[in-house]
Amino acid sequence: xxxxxxxxxxxxxxxxxxxxxxxxxxxxxxxxxxxxxxxxxxxxxxxxxxxxxxxxxxxxxxxxxxxxxxxxxxxxxxxxxxxxxxxxxxxxxxxxxxxxxxxxxxxxxxxxxxxxxxxxxxxxxxxxxxxxxxxxxxxxxxxxxxxxxxxxxxxxxxxxxxxxxxxxxxxxxxxxxxxxxxxxxxxxxxxxxxxxxxxxxxxxxxxxxxxxxxxxxxxxxxxxxxxxxxxxxxxxxxxxxxxxxxxxxxxxxxxxxxxxxxxxxxxxxxxxxxxxxxxxxxxxxxxxxxxxxxxxxxxxxxxxxxxxxxxxxxxxxxxxxxxxxxxxxxxxxxxxxxxxxxxxxxxxxxxxxxxxxxxxxxxxxxxxxxxxxxxxxxxxxxxxxxxxxxxxxxxxxxxxxxxxxxxxxxxxxxxxxxxxxxxxxxxxxxxxxxxxxxxxxxxxxxxxxxxxxxxxxxxxxxxxxxxxxxxxxxxxxxxxxxxxxxxxxxxxxxxxxxxxxxxxxxxxxxxxxxxxxxxxxxxxxxxxxxxxxxxxxxxxxxxxxxxxxxxxxxxxxxxxxxxxxxxxxxxxxxxxxxxxxxxxxxxxxxxxxxxxxxxxxxxxxxxxxxxxxxxxxxxxxxxxxxxxxxxxx
Numbered sequence: 091x092x093x094x095x096x097x098x099x100x101x102x103x104x105x106x107x108x109x110x111x112x113x114x115x116x117x118x119x120x121x122x123x124x125x126x127x128x129x130x131x132x133x134x135x136x137x138x139x140x141x142x143x144x145x146x147x148x149x150x151x152x153x154x155x156x157x158x159x160x161x162x163x164x165x166x167x168x169x170x171x172x173x174x175x176x177x178x179x180x181x182x183x184x185x186x187x188x189x190x191x192x193x194x195x196x197x198x199x200x201x202x203x204x205x206x207x208x209x210x211x212x213x214x215x216x217x218x219x220x221x222x223x224x225x226x227x228x229x230x231x232x233x234x235x236x237x238x239x240x241x242x243x244x245x246x247x248x249x250x251x252x253x254x255x256x257x258x259x260x261x262x263x264x265x266x267x268x269x270x271x272x273x274x275x276x277x278x279x280x281x282x283x284x285x286x287x288x289x290x291x292x293x294x295x296x297x298x299x300x301x302x303x304x305x306x307x308x309x310x311x312x313x314x315x316x317x318x319x320x321x322x323x324x325x326x327x328x329x330x331x332x333x334x335x336x337x338x339x340x341x342x343x344x345x346x347x348x349x350x351x352x353x354x355x356x357x358x359x360x361x362x363x364x365x366x367x368x369x370x371x372x373x374x375x376x377x378x379x380x381x382x383x384x385x386x387x388x389x390x391x392x393x394x395x396x397x398x399x400x401x402x403x404x405x406x407x408x409x410x411x412x413x414x415x416x417x418x419x420x421x422x423x424x425x426x427x428x429x430x431x432x433x434x435x436x437x438x439x440x441x442x443x444x445x446x447x448x449x450x451x452x453x454x455x456x457x458x459x460x461x462x463x464x465x466x467x468x469x470x471x472x473x474x475x476x477x478x479x480x481x482x483x484x485x486x487x488x489x490x491x492x493x494x495x496x497x498x499x500x501x502x503x504x505x506x507x508x509x510x511x512x513x514x515x516x517x518x519x520x521x522x523x524x525x526x527x528x529x530x531x532x533x534x535x536x537x538x539x540x541x542x543x544x545x546x547x548x549x550x551x552x553x554x555x556x557x558x559x560x561x562x563x564x565x566x567x568x569x570x571x572x573x574x575x576x577x578x579x580x581x582x583x584x585x586x587x588x589x590x591x592x593x594x595x596x597x598x599x600x601x602x603x604x605x606x607x608x609x610x611x612x613x614x615x616x617x618x619x620x621x622x623x624x625x626x627x628x629x630x631x632x633x634x635x636x637x638x639x640x641x642x643x644x645x646x647x648x649x650x651x652x653x654x655x656x657x658x659x660x661x662x663x664x665x666x667x668x669x670x671x672x673x674x675x676x677x678x679x680x681x682x683x684x685x686x687x688x689x690x691x692x693x694x695x696x697x698x699x700x701x702x703x704x705x706x707x708x709x710x711x712x713x714x715x716x717x718x719x720x721x722x723x
Contacts, residue, residue, distance in 0.1 A: 367410035384423040388413040395423035401437035436479025455495035526669040530555040535677035536570035543683035553700035558584040558622040561609030580702035582620035639714040643674035644722035658685035
């Protein structure tokens with residue numbers, strides 16, 4: 091029995107030894123697999139790394155500010171990033187550093203297991219984290235962090251933009267060293283939205299193979315570059331191309347919208363060298379030409395002291411080739427010379443002009459933009475003055491004796507008034523000189539029925555027109571003519587009894603003028619200032635005799651021909667742009683009165699200002715001279 095047990099024990103020991111040997115084989119096999127995997131992994135990784143280095147070299151990615159650094163501590167599945175620039179501005183540098191850390195941490199979160207999975211599933215990629223940095227308008231610095239992925243199997247390349255333009259952290263209040271000019275970010279975003287919603291530009295700027303990938307609803311980011319505003323589009327698609335998905339909006343397209351000087355060459359920040367500015371004394375007073383940064387030092391990379399509005403006066407102390415040291419209130423700092431002017435500049439809320447204007451009556455130039463502001467100087471009718479700006483609320487900024495002054499635009503004229511002659515301009519009207527305006531004109535009246543119906547419509551909508559009445563009918567229906575003028579409308583003559591003046595001799599023409607004048611003086615107490623010759627006819631003889639400007643038209647409603655309300659309205663509707671147009675109608679037809687009830691509110695809804703002929707000429711800068719024909723302005 092003991093011998094049997096001993097034999098069994100010997101047999102069990104042999105089996106145990108064999109089992110132990112078999113157990114040792116498993117880890118050996120695993121180690122071999124791991125070694126082979128690591129070898130293959132490294133082989134793939136090294137192959138991809140060689141390709142990536144060639145890619146970096148071919149595309150000149152490595153920046154002159156630093157070397158290419160590894161993101162990974164293991165020599166497996168390396169990803170690299172380019173050392174990022176320093177802007178010598180603590181807010182910008184912190185944002186660059188934070189963004190760099192975010193990208194690095196995101197990529198370094200991959201475990202060895204994840205990298206192994208990427209390799210075995212043939213999804214392993216080699217990352218190159220590059221950047222583009224630019225110095226844009228008013229010292230705006232933009233940085234684009236760009237990840238380039240190189241696929242280990244097919245070497246497909248695509249890029250993704252991470253961060254741009256150093257947007258401020260809304261949760262943290264930045265101090266006044268922040269470099270951006272307020273409002274640029276929102277303005278660029280607004281412009282890009284409009285740009286992408288313009289189908290013709292949108293389609294023409296994109297390559298055909300992108301059209302299915304990018305649409306107007308895509309997310310996008312942008313950076314201000316040396317060429318303009320570069321718009322990068324987000325897409326989940328892999329583009330098998332060397333191009334990044336982007337379009338560039340040139341500065342000359344966007345300059346007016348952003349109020350920037352696109353003639354300035356904006357350099358890549360890496361190419362900027364800090365050169366010492368040489369300053370000389372240059373004490374004088376100057377004016378700010380546009381919204382400008384005041385820097386602590388003579389460099390756009392220095393901290394911002396404050397922002398100075400256009401039109402402000404500053405004291406210059408010394409200047410170099412590019413910068414001036416100025417004092418502005420309690421602030422002192424450096425400003426670019428190109429933003430300074432020896433001449434007085436209009437305030438920020440005024441549109442720049444440089445023109446000679448005339449007082450259309452005796453007026454007072456104010457020191458401020460208020461009716462009750464202190465008086466700077468008085469001007470008499472016809473006195474000239476230089477206007478440097480106009481505002482949307484009806485004020486003009488002028489210069490008198492090297493001082494700024496303000497006056498209501500309605501009291502200034504581009505045409506020198508003739509003393510003793512009325513100018514048919516209502517000074518109490520708030521007319522936007524830059525807005526669209528049109529003059530409705532009516533011939534052959536007055537008529538007690540249709541003329542009054544037309545006046546009812548004009549009065550309802552608080553607008554005016556010009557009536558070229560016959561002297562003979564003015565005597566017959568004086569109340570209608572008086573009502574026309576009382577509503578602010580302009581009354582002109584259409585001759586005394588409507589002959590073709592071209593068929594008359596000198597005496598007959600003079601008789602028409604004299605009789606017409608006497609009629610209007612009798613009814614209104616004064617002569618009129620404009621004439622529309624019957625049928626629009628005025629030969630050289632007529633022009634030499636008539637003492638008024640001759641007003642014709644450039645839009646004929648054909649109301650005299652069709653006598654149909656809808657036809658009259660359609661003649662006006664088919665003109666795309668009525669700004670500066672003179673529209674011909676006749677106040678003796680009921681169908682015309684019907685059409686006016688439709689035309690007037692439609693024109694108002696389209697944004698047109700309905701004005702008299704004299705007002706139209708005045709605001710369009712036309713000088714009306716006697717005996718000269720005018721068809722529009």
